[in-house]
Amino acid sequence: MTGIFWILLFWLIGNGLSRLTGGVVSGNVIGMMLLFGALCLRWVKAETVRPAARFLLGAMALFFVPYGVGLMDSFGVIVENLWAIVVSGILSTAIVLGLCGRIFQRLNRHKKPTA
Numbered sequence: 001m002t003g004i005f006w007i008l009l010f011w012l013i014g015n016g017l018s019r020l021t022g023g024v025v026s027g028n029v030i031g032m033m034l035l036f037g038a039l040c041l042r043w044v045k046a047e048t049v050r051p052a053a054r055f056l057l058g059a060m061a062l063f064f065v066p067y068g069v070g071l072m073d074s075f076g077v078i079v080e081n082l083w084a085i086v087v088s089g090i091l092s093t094a095i096v097l098g099l100c101g102r103i104f105q106r107l108n109r110h111k112k113p114t115a
Helices: 002-020 027-040 046-058 065-073 075-080 082-110
Strands: none
Touching: 002 027, 002 046, 027 046, 065 075, 075 082
């Protein structure tokens, strides 16, 4: 029960911070980053969060049901814009892959070899 409390507390804090900052970053992401930080700093013990996290991960498929229903409901719109979706997906993937490769190469060049 304590694990659910910590997860929900950080989720609530993250959503509050997201609203205060204008919602640029999702409150869920902020909350999980804060929880990760609290776990790393050992403010929250991993043993207390682990059972709740395992339960939520086990039930994760249920969390995607509303999104699947939304996709089925929007099937006509998706079919009408399929080429735009496919092209933007391919282009964005290629751009991210290229940028990550360039950044890696640039960082790897500046790395000093260790003996």
